[in-house]
Amino acid sequence: MVIGSGVLGLCTAAELAMRGHAVTVIDPGGPNASSIAAGMIAPALESLLEDVSAERAALLKRARDLWPAFADAHGVRLLREGAVWRGPRAEAALDRLQALGFDTRPTPGGLITTDDWRVEVGAALKALTRAPGVAVVKGQVARLVGDARRWRVEADDGRVWFSSTVVLATGSGPPVPGLPDRIAAEVAAITPIRGQLTFVAMQAPARVVRSPGVYAAPCEGGVVIGATMEPGRRDLDPDPVEAARQVASGLELLGEAGEAGATRVGIRGASADGLPLAGASGEPGLYVALAPRRNGLLMGPLVALVVADGIEGREPAADSAALDPLRFA
The missing domain is CATH 3.50.50.60 (FAD/NAD(P)-binding domain)
Structure with a gap:
């Protein structure tokens, strides 16, 4: 049970x-x-954002490597699109990810890794x-x-x-x-960690785009832009001020316009x-x-x-x- x-x-x-x-x-x-997550299976960019050790990065990658067989066994569609990183010090980020063993190459204004995947969460x-x-x-x-x-x-x-x-x-x-x-x-x-994200109707990018403090993940009809990390909070009421800030940052990251929709809140648990x-x-x-x-x-x-x-x-x-x-x- x-x-x-x-x-x-x-x-x-x-x-x-x-x-x-x-x-x-x-x-x-x-x-x-x-149920409100963006669906990312992201050992590479999580390792970058959290500045983890080589041992932790390898563990995250091994966890990711279990997904293809698991998805096939249970009828889950696995989207191996990779992910884009945009932000300051992109060259240093590229060097760090390559040192950790992730497949990464430079792009204008950032980098792309093939090691981050995603699923459509609801499905x-x-x-x-x-x-x-x-x-x-x-x-x-x-x-x-x-x-x-x-x-x-x-x-x-x-x-x-x-x-x-x-x-x-x-x-x-x-x-x-x-x-x-x-x-x-x-x-x-x-530890409870409150997370808030917002749906935005727009032309979805081909893959997840991330930068320090914000991400935009493709979904049906647009993107979800998120997500806050607020340790110690369990309240579930959306914060409209934070949602507006988040959406503005996400649209700036994408360089596109979009129409903000529903904001959702979930509480993660962390050891x-x-x-x-x-x-x-x-x-x-x-x-x-x-x-x-x-x-x-x-x-x-x-x-x-x-x-x-x-x-x-x-x-x-x-x-x-x-x-x-x-x-x-």
Whole structure:
């Protein structure tokens, strides 16, 4: 049973179902951070923006490399268009990305990398919910009760499910009542990061365009321009002043005109080191798939692999230690 229907929960459910497990996903309903994301699978430009180590960049690239097989297995259309970077010090950015091993070449005013891909988020999430062996039910989990054999999952409307294995994929939400104290404390320590983006109707660019502080990602009918990173905030009301600033920056980046549409807000969850928490929680039958910061799509198949291997008792994947939920204990 998977509690949560964001990208980490759905990737994990699809991976488990592909291995022959019957999986129930409890979807709390409403938007989540995954559903309002721009769809970027971007190890290169995320590595540049976050100024990560060579080891972290290599991990992000390995996570990206799982996507082609994962997408093929689950009917997700993977768009390998690359991404453009425009901004100051483009030559230094090019040198940095090449030093990290990314395929990058200069362009007028910036650079292009073939190592960043994307998906259409809505279509991708829908495809994962339709994976054979995955059943999605709407519900709010009110309480978890565990013993040595199984978990009792109680919904707020009185429904009850029993499962020997539960995967906690609740995003930036508060701890589910009934979680063991140690796990509840780890969930409570996840930092919420508010993100806001705005749809703009216009001729979409051929690929994602990014610069410091703003991106424009193609989507049906135009682009989405985003996204803020506001740690510690959980409020979901759009900020019209920030939206106007964001749209102006995005249109300047593209050098085009467009008509601003709806602004959406989501809350990401982040661990202390910015990598997801994925794998065994230390409690029998309880696993977690949480806190990918703004790289939920990029890390989704790797998180799914790590969690599914743990459930099946397989030899841990090479990158599982980096995502170990117990690494901060």
